[in-house]
Amino acid sequence: xxxxxxxxxxxxxxxxxxxxxxxxxxxxxxxxxxxxxxxxxxxxxxxxxxxxxxxxxxxxxxxxxxxxxxxxxxxxxxxxxxxxxxxxxxxxxxxxxxxxxxxxxxxxxxxxxxxxxxxxxxxxxxxxxxx
Numbered sequence: 415x416x417x418x419x420x421x422x423x424x425x426x427x428x429x430x431x432x433x434x435x436x437x438x439x440x441x442x443x444x445x446x447x448x449x450x451x452x453x454x455x456x457x458x459x460x461x462x463x464x465x466x467x468x469x470x471x472x473x474x475x476x477x478x479x480x481x482x483x484x485x486x487x488x489x490x491x492x493x494x495x496x497x498x499x500x501x502x503x504x505x506x507x508x509x510x511x512x513x514x515x516x517x518x519x520x521x522x523x524x525x526x527x528x529x530x531x532x533x534x535x536x537x538x539x540x541x542x543x544x545x
Contacts (some may be wrong), residue, residue, distance in 0.1 A: 420543045421480045428488055428539035430460035432527060433495045463542050470541040477540055484536040485529070492527040 435457030454460070506512035527535070 420540065421483060424480065424536065424539035424543040425484050425487055426456065427460050427463060427542055428484065428532075428535050429491045430454060430456055431464060431535060431539070432488060432491050432532075435461055436495075466542075468538070468541045468545045470544045472540070472544055477537060480540055481533055481536045484539075485532060488527075488532045488536060489529070492532060496526050 433454065435454050436451050437454040437457075439452045
């Protein structure tokens with residue numbers, strides 16, 4: 415069944431897919447990191463793993479436990495990805511006119527995910543990681 419390493423790898427794979435294989439530049443820079451989205455360093459590898467259909471037999475109870483561990487992280491990742499700016503676009507100054515218009519009319523840089531979709535994605539990521 416899925417051990418810690420498998421769950422961690424599944425979390426990375428799911429997060430990459432949620433973020434559209436993109437990342438925020440300068441992740442440790444707090445407010446400065448929120449402004450620029452760039453291709454993820456792990457994106458090319460994660461895409462290759464997601465491209466292959468996987469069917470894996472695993473203990474359902476262990477998979478359910480792993481999904482329960484991953485869901486809070488994936489929900490936060492999805493929320494942050496959805497509110498991210500478009501790739502390579504500088505974030506406008508806080509409370510500037512451009513910021514206000516973007517806040518009112520833009521849906522973010524990524525698609526939105528329902529809890530059911532995130533659950534299915536976590537199960538799929540576990541299958542890829544186990545395979």
